[in-house]
Amino acid sequence: MSTDTPPETSASQALPADPLAEGLDQLPPPSSVLVIFGATGDLARRKLLPALYNLAHEGSLPERFQLIGVSRGELTDDGYRDEVRQAIERFSRRPPDATVLDALLENVFYVTGGFEEDDAYRGLAQRLGQLDAAAGQPLNRIFYLSTAPRFFGAIVGQIGGHGLARREGADTRVVIEKPFGTTETEALELNRRVLEVLHEEQVFRIDHYLGKETVQNLLALRFANGLFEPIWNRNHIASVQITAGEAVGLEGRAGYYDGAGALRDLVQNHLLQLLCILAMEPPTAFAADDIRGEKVKILRAIERIDRDQMHLHAVRGRYGAGAVGGDVVPAYVNEPDVPASSTTETFVALRLQVDTWRWAGVPFYIRTGKRLSRKLTEIAVTLQPVPHLAFHGGGTVEPNQIVFTIQPDEHVSIKLAAKVPGSGMHLRPVTMDFSYGTSFLSTSPEAYERLITDALRGDATLFTRADEVEAQWAVIQPILDAWAADASPPDEYAAGSDGPQSQQRILRDGDHWRAI
Amino acid sequence: MSTVAHTVWQQDDVDPAGVEEAMRALERERFRQRSALPARALNLVTVVDADDADEVVRRLAATGGNAPSRSILLRVHPDRSRLSARVTLAADGDAGDRTSAMNELVTVDVGLRHLSRLESIVDPMVLTDVPTLLWAPHDHRGAIESLVPLAQTVLLDSSDAALATTGLDEALALQAAHAVGVVDLSWMRTLPWRQRLAAAFSPPSRRDELARIGDVEVRHQPGSAAAAWLVLGWLAARLRWTAVGDEVRDAAGHEVHLRLVSSDVGVAGLAGTTVTSRTGAHFALDRNPGGLRARYAPPEGAAGSGGDAADRERSWTILGASRGETGVLSAALRRTLVPDDGYREALATARRLIQCT
Numbered sequence: 001m002s003t004d005t006p007p008e009t010s011a012s013q014a015l016p017a018d019p020l021a022e023g024l025d026q027l028p029p030p031s032s033v034l035v036i037f038g039a040t041g042d043l044a045r046r047k048l049l050p051a052l053y054n055l056a057h058e059g060s061l062p063e064r065f066q067l068i069g070v071s072r073g074e075l076t077d078d079g080y081r082d083e084v085r086q087a088i089e090r091f092s093r094r095p096p097d098a099t100v101l102d103a104l105l106e107n108v109f110y111v112t113g114g115f116e117e118d119d120a121y122r123g124l125a126q127r128l129g130q131l132d133a134a135a136g137q138p139l140n141r142i143f144y145l146s147t148a149p150r151f152f153g154a155i156v157g158q159i160g161g162h163g164l165a166r167r168e169g170a171d172t173r174v175v176i177e178k179p180f181g182t183t184e185t186e187a188l189e190l191n192r193r194v195l196e197v198l199h200e201e202q203v204f205r206i207d208h209y210l211g212k213e214t215v216q217n218l219l220a221l222r223f224a225n226g227l228f229e230p231i232w233n234r235n236h237i238a239s240v241q242i243t244a245g246e247a248v249g250l251e252g253r254a255g256y257y258d259g260a261g262a263l264r265d266l267v268q269n270h271l272l273q274l275l276c277i278l279a280m281e282p283p284t285a286f287a288a289d290d291i292r293g294e295k296v297k298i299l300r301a302i303e304r305i306d307r308d309q310m311h312l313h314a315v316r317g318r319y320g321a322g323a324v325g326g327d328v329v330p331a332y333v334n335e336p337d338v339p340a341s342s343t344t345e346t347f348v349a350l351r352l353q354v355d356t357w358r359w360a361g362v363p364f365y366i367r368t369g370k371r372l373s374r375k376l377t378e379i380a381v382t383l384q385p386v387p388h389l390a391f392h393g394g395g396t397v398e399p400n401q402i403v404f405t406i407q408p409d410e411h412v413s414i415k416l417a418a419k420v421p422g423s424g425m426h427l428r429p430v431t432m433d434f435s436y437g438t439s440f441l442s443t444s445p446e447a448y449e450r451l452i453t454d455a456l457r458g459d460a461t462l463f464t465r466a467d468e469v470e471a472q473w474a475v476i477q478p479i480l481d482a483w484a485a486d487a488s489p490p491d492e493y494a495a496g497s498d499g500p501q502s503q504q505r506i507l508r509d510g511d512h513w514r515a516i
Numbered sequence: 517m518s519t520v521a522h523t524v525w526q527q528d529d530v531d532p533a534g535v536e537e538a539m540r541a542l543e544r545e546r547f548r549q550r551s552a553l554p555a556r557a558l559n560l561v562t563v564v565d566a567d568d569a570d571e572v573v574r575r576l577a578a579t580g581g582n583a584p585s586r587s588i589l590l591r592v593h594p595d596r597s598r599l600s601a602r603v604t605l606a607a608d609g610d611a612g613d614r615t616s617a618m619n620e621l622v623t624v625d626v627g628l629r630h631l632s633r634l635e636s637i638v639d640p641m642v643l644t645d646v647p648t649l650l651w652a653p654h655d656h657r658g659a660i661e662s663l664v665p666l667a668q669t670v671l672l673d674s675s676d677a678a679l680a681t682t683g684l685d686e687a688l689a690l691q692a693a694h695a696v697g698v699v700d701l702s703w704m705r706t707l708p709w710r711q712r713l714a715a716a717f718s719p720p721s722r723r724d725e726l727a728r729i730g731d732v733e734v735r736h737q738p739g740s741a742a743a744a745w746l747v748l749g750w751l752a753a754r755l756r757w758t759a760v761g762d763e764v765r766d767a768a769g770h771e772v773h774l775r776l777v778s779s780d781v782g783v784a785g786l787a788g789t790t791v792t793s794r795t796g797a798h799f800a801l802d803r804n805p806g807g808l809r810a811r812y813a814p815p816e817g818a819a820g821s822g823g824d825a826a827d828r829e830r831s832w833t834i835l836g837a838s839r840g841e842t843g844v845l846s847a848a849l850r851r852t853l854v855p856d857d858g859y860r861e862a863l864a865t866a867r868r869l870i871q872c873t
Contacts, residue, residue, distance in 0.1 A: 015767060019726060019754045020714035023858040028715045056807075059708050059836030063715050063810065097837040103806025104835055136812075136830055137721075169721075434555045 029456035030171075031064035032140040033131055035124065037115060037155055038147035039069025039080065043177065045087035048146060051448040053088040053096055056104045060453060064139060066131045067108045070115075070124060080110035093446060115151040121162040128164070138170035142455055145176045152176055153193040160197030175204040175455050178269055179260065180464070183480065184473035191466045200466055204455045209270040210462040211447030211454075214410045218277050218379075219286075221404070221412070228402070229282070231383065233358045238399060239508070241365040241380040242274050245372040245516040247324050249495075254337035261344040263316070263483075266368045268476045269464075272299065274406075275364055278379055279354055288460040292468055299471035303353040310482040315491065315503045317347030319371040322495030329371060329495045345483070345490045346370045349503040349513075352475070363508050371495040373516050377407040380514055391425045398429045411435050528600040535601045535622060536640040542605050556585035558852060559648040561638055561667065563659040566591040566625065572653055575845055582846035586620040586643050590634065592656060596627030599637065634662040642666060649699070649852045664694050669852045673701040675784065680741035684867050691860065697852075702743040703859050704848045705785030709801065710750060712808060712834055713791070716799055726755055730772060730794035735779040735787040735802070743785050744776045749866025750858060759872035770794065774873060783838065807836040 021027050034052070036044055055061045069080050085105060088096050111127055113120020132138050143159060145152050156174060159165050166172055176194070181187030194203055209215055222228055231237065244266055250257050257265065276295035283290035305313045320331040332338060332346050347369030354364060383400040391397075397417045405411040413433040420426040454462055464472075491500035498516045507513070523546060525538040564572045569591045576587060602623045622641050630637060642648050650667035652660050653676075660670065670690055674683030687698050717726050732751060736744040751757070756767040764772045779787040781803050788802035796816030801808045811831040839847070 015723075015727065015755060018714075018718055018723065020710070020751075021718050022754065023856075024711055024714055025854065027711060027718065030715075030719065056835040057837045059711070059807070059834075061835050063712065063834050064832060065835065097806075099805035100807065100835055100837045103833045106833070134830075135832075136828060137719075 026060070028060060029062045029453060030140050031062045031135065031137065032142055032456050033066040033068060033128060034142045034144060034452075034456070035068045035070060035128075036144045036146055037070045037151070038145070039071045039110070040073055040075075040083060041071070041146055043146045044069075045083075046091050047446075047448045048144065048452070049084050049087045050092040051446055051452055053092050053101065053104060054094065054446070054449055055453060057094065057097060057100050060449075062140075062456060064135050064137075065107060066139065067104075068124065068127055068131075069108070069110045070113060070120060071110075072112070072114050074112050075110050077109050081105045081108050084108055115147060116154045116158070118158070118162075121158045121164070125162050125164060138167060140171045140456070141167075141173070143172070143174045144455075145174065147177075149177075149179055149182070152180075153190055156194050156197050165197050165202070171202075171458060172198075173202050173204055173455060173458065174198055175206060175451075175463075177206050178208075179264060180205050180269075180469050181473065182260065182264060184470070184477035187469055187473045191470065195466065201458075201460070203463075203466070204460055205464040205466075205469055206451060207269045207273055207462075207464050208447045208451060209273055210464075211449075211451040212406065213445075213450075214404075214406045215274065215277065216462075217410070218274075218404060219291075222278075223282050234360055234362050236383055237362055238382045238384045239363045239365065239511055240275075240278060241382070241514055242271055242278075242367070243376060243378050243380070243514065243516060244271055244368040245374060245376045245498075246368075246370045247372060247375050247496075249319075249329060249332075249371050250335050250338070254335055258338050258342050258344045261316075262346055262348045262368050262370065263476060263479060267348055267350065267366060268472050271366050271368060272472050272475065273464075274379060275302075275352070275354075275366065278381075279356075279359055279364070281358070286461070288463075289465075291461055292465045296465070296468050296471050298354060298356070299468065299475060301354050301356045301359075302475050303355050304475070304478055305482075307478070307482045307485070310479065311505070313351045313506055314479050314482070315347075315349040315500065315506055316345035316483060317349075317369065317493050317500035317502070318344070318490035319346050319369070319495045320492045322371070322497065324371055324373075324496040331492075331495070332371075343489055347372075347490070347493060347499050347503075349499065349506060350479070351506040351508075363511065365507070365511075365513070367499065367503065367513065369493075369499050373496055373498055375408055376405070376516050378403055378405045378514075380404075382511075391427055397427050409435060523605045524602065526600075526602040529598045530601050531599065532637050532640045535603065535624070538601075539603050539620070539622065539641070542603060546605055556643050556646050558584040558646055558849065559586050559588065559642045560584035560671075560849070561588045561590070561642065561648060561650050561663055563590045563592060563631075563634070563650075563652040563654070563656045563663070565654045565656075566593045568654060575842060578842040579846045579849065582849055583619045584649065584849060585646065586622070586641075588622045588624065588638055588641050590638070590659070591623065591625050592631065592654075592659070593625060593627050596625060597629065598627075599630070600625045631656060631658040632662055634659050635665055638663060639666060647852060649849070650696075660690075664696060667696055669697040669699055670694075671699045671701070671848055671852075674742040674746070675702045675740050677742070680745055681867075681870055683742045684745065684863060684870070687863055688867060691863075697856060698859065698863075699848045699851045700746070700859060700863075701844055701848055702740065702785070703746050703862070704844050704851065705740070705743050706747045706750070707847060708808070708836060708839075709747060709786050709789060712801055712810075713751075713789070716810075725793055725797065727766065727768065728793040728795060729755070729766065729791055730770065731775070731790075731792040732772065733775045733777060733790045733792075735777045735789065737782075737784050737787055738778045738780055740785050741776060741778075745866040745870060746859075746862050747786065747789065748774050748776075748869055749864070750862035752869060753858065753861040753865040759868045762872055764869060764872060774869065784841065785844075801834070803838075804833060806833055808834040810834050 016022060036048060038044055109127055111123045145155055181190050276298045279298045280294040283294050318332050333340055333342055350366040352364040381402045385399045389397055401415040403413040411433055413431050415429050415431050417427045418430045420428050491502040493500040523542050525542055604621045606619050647668045648666050649669045649671055650663050651671035674687050677683035687700055691698055717723060734744040734747055757764050757772055764774055766772050781787040790798055790800040792798040798813050800811040813829045
């Protein structure tokens with residue numbers, strides 16, 4: 001054995017910056033404490049806690065991971081652990097492994113307090129300090145706001161007021177659930193309050209649609225395939241139709257939904273996100289600000305609808321009594337907890353225009369509703385008809401369509417014209433359908449698993465930036481204002497149908513709605 | 517509620533073209549019943565002893581949604597002279613949000629006499645334009661040689677050999693002889709350990725410790741020494757350790773002591789690892805209920821000296837369920853589709869370390 005002992009200098013300089021991490025595609029996130037405000041609420045129980053368990057099961061949580069629940073209810077740590085266990089056992093997508101669940105629960109704590117009360121934050125700060133001390137290192141802190149939206153500003157203010165917004169040697173982030181405001185004014189004010197306390201890089205505004213694997217796949221299909229992008233413009237595309245149909249009704253959420261309506265509930269966030277991903281220019285890099293910057297350009301390019309033109313661009317509807325899936329269902333206004341005087345829309349159809357070189361003249365139709373004939377989320381891109389058809393008397397030739405189905409199954413379908421076998425040249429439309437969801441030898445994670453992991457990592461790509469959410473509201477607010485000024489009730493449609501007849505009026509001549 | 521429907525075709529004394537024709541017919545029938553065909557990503561060709569085929573089939577079936585798009589299972593019978601084949605198309609439909617999948621299993625009974633010309637039998641059956649993974653868990657090397665022109669990747673387990681050196685040498689030889697990638701189940705078993713070691717030393721405040729590592733002990737299940745050597749090979753390659761004579765030295769020339777310890781934990785792969793720095797600080801990971809038990813001890817003489825929590829010995833659990841051999845196989849199948857994370861380099865380095873030590 002050699003007795004040479006080189007000096008302890010410059011050895012690390014010879015190595016790459018993070019040598020063991022290179023080549024590993026799934027390095028766990030840095031050690032963190034996740035603080036859930038609204039820890040006993042419905043979202044936490046149904047989505048967040050099961051998502052955390054599944055991340056733990058797969059070994060995807062940080063090396064050191066602690067969870068602190070904050071809520072008004074009086075609970076001990078053990079009492080909250082019981083609630084967490086029950087939520088995971090009931091809602092996890094996989095049966096929990098007892099040893100993993102027990103180990104996870106050992107790292108669960110609870111702080112009692114109202115979201116606007118100083119005591120809660122003093123207790124929280126004390127607990128966070130204890131966890132850092134036990135870990136022997138400052139842990140990253142992720143504050144997850146899973147509360148009623150009216151508390152968002154107050155919680156962020158308290159986080160700042162108690163010195164929890166920044167610290168040396170570790171990162172602090174705040175995840176804010178939707179809805180981010182209920183009006184443009186509220187959203188602007190909330191952004192102002194949040195950004196008084198936090199830097200934008202610390203703010204993760206959730207839109208769980210972006211966590212869906214299929215939505216991310218849209219980016220791959222567009223920007224990694226030469227097949228689509230060359231025709232992705234006004235020269236080849238006649239129209240775009242984005243549909244998010246739901247067969248379900250209120251599912252016990254009348255209190256929230258009657259105050260929101262379909263436009264705020266789905267269009268302001270999810271469907272505008274789909275429109276952006278479909279319409280945006282290729283980003284220079286697959287990085288958070290590159291992608292979000294391109295989406296903001298699209299949102300800002302959406303033409304604002306003048307109030308006197310609103311009837312040609314927007315339709316609101318409300319379901320009446322009908323039958324869905326063979327069950328007789330009541331009209332919206334007869335649903336439990338819906339006031340008889342409600343004017344809330346359960347259906348929206350919009351015709352939007354994206355004023356860019358690429359999309360000038362191409363109508364973007366958006367449609368969503370409850371109690372429609374079935375559950376379906378899809379984007380249908382209709383191509384321009386061929387300029388000349390040589391097959392005289394050959395039958396109907398419909399324009400090609402590319403349909404990306406997001407729910408309930410992940411499909412891409414391309415509608416083509418094909419020759420009917422036989423001696424004549426008769427053409428008929430056929431579809432070439434394929435399902436790509438499970439081709440890649442892994443099960444897609446739940447959207448919340450992906451989004452929580454990204455928040456723990458600090459990757460904001462799938463979260464909404466301040467200017468993005470403001471641009472979304474700038475599109476929506478004129479419609480809300482016009483409807484608020486219009487005393488007439490939403491157009492009625494029968495539950496189980498494809499929406500009100502009046503949706504036809506916003507279509508350009510020759511266009512038609514796809515069947516839901 | 518999930519439902520699984522199977523469509524089956526079976527025939528004795530069949531030629532490969534007949535199997536391929538039957539598959540296309542089943543596919544047309546399937547398409548008539550369901551509107552969408554699955555996009556396909558991977559062929560898996562598996563060669564097994566007929567008597568032990570069921571265990572392999574169970575392992576593959578357990579991968580569930582991770583199963584390859586098309587699996588071709590060649591069951592080798594000692595005296596068989598004619599081929600027989602069975603094709604099963606399984607459609608897993610789910611009424612909920614989850615996606616639906618359809619997998620295709622082609623089972624072909626062959627004899628030993630067919631092994632040298634398996635390529636001509638299997639060629640018509642593989643999906644074109646998607647990668648093909650080749651696996652011979654019962655050591656049918658002749659089959660590998662015959663089929664490797666069809667494959668882009670070979671799946672093996674370097675722990676299958678009686679000696680770790682033999683298993684690693686076989687993987688090296690396969691890479692050297694053919695332009696194929698290798699996915700090694702022993703390497704896949706080490707993935708969580710590598711991830712956790714990498715994560716432990718990823719914070720900038722801890723990266724300097726990598727340059728001060730003076731001793732590494734890897735504890736492994738008896739029979740899994742190859743996995744232990746691969747982890748050492750990975751560490752050495754990443755940290756630029758070199759074998760000098762009978763010693764291993766780091767990038768600055770300090771000696772690094774490497775040690776393998778056999779430890780029966782009842783699970784193939786690693787049992788634990790301890791990384792010790794020249795200052796006496798050490799970081800250890802060991803299998804534990806609910807995940808891995810991590811232990812950190814500060815440098816000698818530092819413990820408690822400053823009253824700082826960072827100076828205390830600590831232990832904690834890193835959460836994670838055991839993946840089991842099914843999970844390892846699933847990860848290996850997926851590895852075929854994503855870039856290798858350093859196996860080739862780790863393998864070559866591991867082999868040099870063995871020679872050195």
